[in-house]
Amino acid sequence: MYTVVIIEDDPMITRLNRRYVEQDSRFAVVQTFSAAHPALFWLQRNPIDLIILDVYMPQMSGTELLMQLRAKGVDADVIMVTSANDAKTVNDAVRLGAVDYLVKPFAYERFQQALEVFCRRRESVQRDSFSQDALDHTLFRQTAPAPSAAPPKGLQSQTLARIEAYLRAAPDERHTSDEIASHVGLSVVTVRRYMNYLTDRQIIGSEMDYRTGGRPCLVYFLRQ
Template sequence: MYQVVIVEDDPMVSLLDKTFTEKDPRFTVIQTFSEGRSALEWLSCHPADLLILDVYMPLLTGMELLHELRAREIESDVIMVTAANDAKTVDALLKLGVVDYLVKPFTWERFQQALDTFCRHRQAVAGEAVSQDALDQLFAPSASSPEHPVPKGVQESTLERIRTCLRTAPPQGLPSESISRQTGLSVVTVRRYMNYLVERGEVVSSFNYDTGGRPCRLYRYPGLA
């Protein structure tokens, strides 16, 4: 499970960030801060996978905090959630390597997209070498590759129903039958879509041999185990 720190001076936005983050079982919020200086002191001693960071804050701005973190070789990934949308600020933060940038106000769907982008990034660089397909999924996730073209009849709305189901799956994953019941799709349809998501590298599958009978295939997001 990925550990998240929120740095946001607006308590309502901070609560919204936390609520949206913890709707995804791949993440847990371990600390929240209302200003950058306290966040810097804490992060200097404690690891975190992901920061959800505002720009305009007292004592130390989000930009200054990120500069300090990088100077101290603290490599936590960052998603900016901020009202700062002037081109100079956006460009400077992107050059500091933020994973995604959300301008307030934002929707849950867009926030979830940012979390998915972070997970794709972590998955792509998890091994000793990075495949071209993993890079394609990281930099152009909506584009299909020749190796994994979008099959005829695959609908984005159906993919999203399945993704939503998997985001609330237990750590060991879910079998096709459970996904079918929760989404209202047929088992045959679920298996076809799961094969596609596994081929893309978005979802991983494993076998459960503790069924007392035929092994059961389970599906989950990579960050859940």
């Protein structure tokens, strides 16, 4: 599970960001801060995976805080969530290693996409080596899927996230509908509807497995 810290001076936005993060079972919010100095002190002593960071805050701006964190060797990934949209702030954040930049207000689906990009990057850097296609897809996003839209009527974002999390836990394996249903606590019929949706969006692929010795079985796999 990825650990998350939220640094935001607006309590309402903090609660909203926390709810968005915790709808994805791959993440846990371990701390929140409303000002930069306490966050800087805490993060130097507590390694975490991801920071959700605002720009406009008391004591110092989010980009100034990010500069301080990098100078002190804190290498957590950062997603900027802010109303600041001027070119200098955006460029500074990217230069300091922000993996995504969300301008308020934004839809939940855009936040979900940012988390997905973070997970894809984290999973990719665990490889021993990269092909050019893997670099383009996982790091530079030249061939990444289009921004995530809300699932069609009858499909739930939270359920979709649970299924994707299960598949990403074993990205090189093939899975049957029965196996997925058993692990995520859904009916096989329901799982198939979600798998059809993920297949249509080219997030997963499918193929017939003829090695069962009996009736061929349809299996699903993550696209690399």
